[in-house]
Amino acid sequence: MHTLEKFSFGVGDRFAHQAKAQLLAFQKLEKEGITVAPVWNKSNREHTFIGSEPQSVFDAAQTAVHALGWSHGWHVDADHIRLETVERFIASSDFFTIDVADSIGKPAPAADVHAFVTRHPELIGTTQIPGASEPFTLTHADVERVASEYLLAVQDAGRIYRHVALAKGEENIIAEVSMDETDAPQTPSELLIILAALADEKVRAQTIAPKFTGRFNKGVDYVGDLVQFEREFNDDLAVIARAIALYGLPANLKLSVHSGSDKFSLYPIIRRALARTGAGVHIKTAGTTWLEEIIGLAEAGGEGLVLAKEIYAYALAHVDDLCAPYASVIDIDRTQLPSPETVNAWNGPQFASAVRHIPGHPGFNAHIRQLLHVSFKLAAKAGTRYLDLLKANEEIVAKQVTENIFERHMRPLFIG
Numbered sequence: 001m002h003t004l005e006k007f008s009f010g011v012g013d014r015f016a017h018q019a020k021a022q023l024l025a026f027q028k029l030e031k032e033g034i035t036v037a038p039v040w041n042k043s044n045r046e047h048t049f050i051g052s053e054p055q056s057v058f059d060a061a062q063t064a065v066h067a068l069g070w071s072h073g074w075h076v077d078a079d080h081i082r083l084e085t086v087e088r089f090i091a092s093s094d095f096f097t098i099d100v101a102d103s104i105g106k107p108a109p110a111a112d113v114h115a116f117v118t119r120h121p122e123l124i125g126t127t128q129i130p131g132a133s134e135p136f137t138l139t140h141a142d143v144e145r146v147a148s149e150y151l152l153a154v155q156d157a158g159r160i161y162r163h164v165a166l167a168k169g170e171e172n173i174i175a176e177v178s179m180d181e182t183d184a185p186q187t188p189s190e191l192l193i194i195l196a197a198l199a200d201e202k203v204r205a206q207t208i209a210p211k212f213t214g215r216f217n218k219g220v221d222y223v224g225d226l227v228q229f230e231r232e233f234n235d236d237l238a239v240i241a242r243a244i245a246l247y248g249l250p251a252n253l254k255l256s257v258h259s260g261s262d263k264f265s266l267y268p269i270i271r272r273a274l275a276r277t278g279a280g281v282h283i284k285t286a287g288t289t290w291l292e293e294i295i296g297l298a299e300a301g302g303e304g305l306v307l308a309k310e311i312y313a314y315a316l317a318h319v320d321d322l323c324a325p326y327a328s329v330i331d332i333d334r335t336q337l338p339s340p341e342t343v344n345a346w347n348g349p350q351f352a353s354a355v356r357h358i359p360g361h362p363g364f365n366a367h368i369r370q371l372l373h374v375s376f377k378l379a380a381k382a383g384t385r386y387l388d389l390l391k392a393n394e395e396i397v398a399k400q401v402t403e404n405i406f407e408r409h410m411r412p413l414f415i416g
């Protein structure tokens with residue numbers, strides 16, 4: 001089996017210029033004694049917006065790995081793929097995030113539900129799962145309801161998994177099943193039922209990405225009940241250990257947190273849970289490296305700052321269009337978005353401070369940050385003008401990228 005490491009961390013590199021700066025953060029962590037495998041992720045949507053091909057992600061990653069002499073594992077994630085979109089990812093990816101969110105909630109055929117419930121009498125009743133906060137009680141009707149809601153999604157995962165396994169060889173792929181892009185979170189007991197169904201479907205998932213309680217907006221901190229998240233996360237870890245033992249799922253199966261980046265208030269909770277249980281984790285971050293590029297260009301001043309301001313002004317004028325595809329994962333208060341005139345009067349460090357996510361910094365503006373996060377296609381539109389500026393200011397941009405990943409994400413997650 002192509003085995004995913006115990007700790008892995010997903011990074012997005014939308015314009016394929018920062019793989020080295022990103023990998024440097026993993027090397028800094030390695031020097032602290034903690035080895036985490038980098039996973040470069042880019043979704044079909046991002047490729048479409050930018051006009052890039054999945055092979056470019058692999059190439060940039062490989063170049064960085066060679067340049068820095070990274071000797072541990074690394075992966076390229078076909079992020080949120082479905083049967084319709086997976087094809088162009090197959091050659092260049094080894095990690096496949098199978099997105100089945102669209103099939104959740106569509107009622108499965110009654111015969112399939114009945115067969116599932118009959119096959120799994122162990123799910124019914126009250127069980128104390130070691131490590132869980134309280135005993136789980138599931139009635140026949142509960143299992144039936146959850147099976148009805150999720151069996152189609154699981155069958156979907158099976159179809160996509162078999163398609164990729166057939167194309168690449170089952171032993172050459174890492175499969176993740178993601179259910180995060182849906183409305184309702186999955187409870188730990190629902191997760192147990194879903195894992196039983198995935199095992200029945202022979203999906204050898206190494207990571208599972210449930211939707212957790214609370215809001216995971218892109219590029220900003222978690223909004224929700226931290227106590228509830230902690231209980232849910234711990235219970236999910238217990239459920240996964242239980243499902244591995246009961247259903248023969250891969251022994252390294254672990255939670256994948258599609259964090260949307262910058263979930264600073266969750267990192268200490270996750271760190272404690274991992275330390276207590278010895279579990280592994282995959283943390284996927286969004287393409288916020290692009291924001292570090294903008295921050296670096298602003299800091300650089302000159303033409304870099306000019307372009308950053310242009311992108312902001314254009315984004316503000318097209319806020320509806322830019323935000324529409326991301327409506328469920330951003331919360332922008334438009335009254336908090338300054339006018340282009342205001343922003344044009346800023347110097348580089350002021351612009352950078354508005355975007356750089358340092359909670360409590362007087363210059364930080366989460367609304368500007370979220371708007372720019374979803375505006376990466378404007379940089380793509382700027383084409384070589386943007387890319388040339390990245391190259392000309394490589395050092396200052398790379399510094400932002402490395403520091404952001406290492407100091408604001410890895411340190412609180414893995415070191416404390």
Ligand SMILES: [Zn+2]
Pocket residue numbers: 080178180181258
């Ligand atoms: Zn996701």
